[in-house]
Amino acid sequence: MRKFVTVYSVLALLFCLQIVFGTDVMAAVTESTGGLSAADGLTELWNFTGFANLHGSYSNLIMIAVGLFFIFLAVKYDYEPLLLIPIGTGILLGNIPFSEGYKIGIYEQGSVLNYLYFGVEQGIYPPLIFLGIGAMTDFSSLISNPKLMILGAAAQIGIFATFLGASAIGFTPQEAGAIGIIGGADGPTAIFLSSKLAPHLMGAIAIAAYSYMALVPVIQPPIMRLIIPKKERAIKMKPPRAVSKTEKIMFPLIALLLTTFISPSALPLLGMLFFGNLLKESGVTERLADTARNSLINIVTILLGVTVGASTQANVFLTTDSLKIFGLGALSFVVATAGGLLFARFLNVFVNKDNKINPLIGAAGVSAVPDSARVVQMEGLKTDPNNHLLMHAMAPNVSGVIGSAVAAGIMLSFLMK
Template sequence: MEQSASFFSFLLDNLTQFLSFTGFSNFTVGHGIMIVVGLLFIYLAIAKEFEPMLLVPIGFGIIVGNIPFTPGYQIGVYESGSVLNYLYFGVLKGIYPPLIFLGIGAMTDFSALISNPKLMLIGAAAQLGIFGAYMLALLLGFSPQEAGAIGIIGGADGPTAIFLSSKLAPELMGAIAISAYSYMALVPVIQPPVMKLLTTQKERLIRMKPPRQVSKLEKIMFPIIGMLLTTFIVPSGLPLLGMLFFGNLIKESTVTKRLADT
């Protein structure tokens, strides 16, 4: 009888210890809120097709990052020695953003910009958002480095936001990455009411003239000249801009199609 009680006590202790290691035991309201946010992003990507290439990985990443666990078992992103921590090294050291830019370059057709260079003014105007966000962040009490990392979100460029925050404010990188990619992915929701507010029905019915045909030589020269001009002006942009234009060159050269497809 005594052995039986001892056995059940041992079994109960083991069961209690097991339950203390489960996600249910370590669950908090914060975990629940973020998991719901991740599920919402996945829903918008699949059901509404809002930037699925952004929202599917971001949404699933949010869920993975908010699975509750007992610290000290090399599971979490911030636990030294964990698999996720090794993967996070690529974020901290700015390895992933240049690789993303390589892919963006290989998928981008700059024909519209080459045929109508005035479109660069639209891109330049978009950068005003950087300075607005920077000044607002300073007013809210962030340091100049943190404000700079936050401000770059206004440039509408996720990889650049991650890259810059890894240099200026690594502690804000997660929040900045989520903010940058989330609002870009939600542009299809944000843009229509703004367009209706700032334009008339007649203006929205205007049909744009088709752009002129761009030659193969122009498409090949654009990434070469673009890289030289931009990196000579801002050499610190070489990791990102160099990869962006390199990706575009392997696409437009047409002699490295398998590499561009990869």
């Protein structure tokens, strides 16, 4: 390798010296590099470039186009830019053709990207993301109206429907379980579960989960309008009651114990989620809460996005299984959204006239926080400019986060070898 670097660094200078000193200089340099001539050096340089390493296959270029498309969606349409720009850039990094053996690729032991990818493979980044989410989440709307938690649970039907669908088309139970979590529309949970059950599918699962999270404003509105009549979309809900500080402090403690006793396998996710929320609500650890919801989550989001994107090397990612996963992911997201909406309508049958639920908030049961709640708000305002649903939608939205983590823990308990 050293002799090649020598040639690359002095190649331009050799031609100038050749003019001044004649052929003796070239001969001396050739001898000093072990017989490697300038032409050989240029050949080696060419062989090292990405152009030469395409090897007649354009799969890398396809993935590069996908990465550029993700960045375009983020910049042009503001679709989850904090996720799509790191992921899109990671896809570019992971699909520049290179010669193996130089510790460049994300799957090469000892490479920088491989070290960063360790946090994905071992499920380190998702709990840290959950810590930040907990520190920035206000559970007041859920505490004030606990029955809305049922909507978050109802939306998790997408997880189990996708699990059955993946099993039906030939995936193993472990692979189907990892794929199914896409239905929860929760990227960190999908990465956490796939790192345990199906690491070889992690890239496709993560990209599918984050893609559909980013496309919430595109996918959900047509389903809302199809399932919920305009009259029901116009229902106005009572303002949430005021929640005391004591209730806010007690909630993460009670929820932590309850959910982790039900699903101990989800402890890394749920434990960090409620720990982050306790930092926020206790009122005495503001510095820690601020770090968790700002600096820490930003750093981890960058590392997670870039490494997940880089894991989509064309030779690993472009397979029929990946296409199946994307198809199942789309189906699961539709089923999850429809499940939340339909159950909200069903719940209204048992609620008196003065406490009717606007069924639109059922769509927020998918745990794409806070985008699905914002979509509910926008759809409510389109029906009635004075109908504000954001605070109500946050209840099923945050319960969807909890529900998807519990579902992941249950699957992990049954399917972990």
